[in-house]
């Protein structure tokens with residue numbers, strides 16, 4: 001009878017492994033979304049924002065660059081973009097505007113592209129940005145990223161490769177004379193130090 005129990009055990013383990021695999025596959029159904037960030041003062045602000053983004057439901061991963069004033073997140077395809085942004089705005093003082101990168105942006109009819117986005121339900125404002133269209137939303141609106149892309153596509157605009165916008169590293173610098181007014185991360189060590197974190201790696205200081 002023992003071998004029966006072993007077989008049953010293997011079957012159960014196999015089932016668990018399959019369920020885990022399915023979960024991973026479900027999680028993989030995401031889209032990369034970029035934001036232009038306003039209000040960050042130092043690299044620790046970027047760390048704070050990264051943490052805030054990662055705690056939002058629907059956001060699977062996030063990386064923020066203080067230098068580039070940019071946040072890149074991996075968002076569930078079906079997530080409501082607006083409620084994700086609003087959740088972030090509730091917890092940290094940085095403002096996010098969606099950046100829609102458009103292929104061949106230098107040569108397309110930018111005015112038409114901006115107008116197309118402006119007409120999407122839930123969009124408050126759309127304007128030109130050097131890399132694409134900058135979008136803000138009406139409060140409590142419901143907008144999915146895919147809908148914006150589909151609307152642009154129907155008007156003849158293709159969103160460019162978001163992978164290019166992916167920021168792979170979060171780096172931050174601490175200085176002993178520095179105290180940021182909005183993130184309240186001061187430096188306790190005597191020497192300024194600079195360190196980098198790979199994506200997904202957990203950090204070494206309280207700001208990480």
Ligand SMILES: [Cu+2]
Nearest residue numbers: 042045180183
């Ligand atoms: Cu700061």
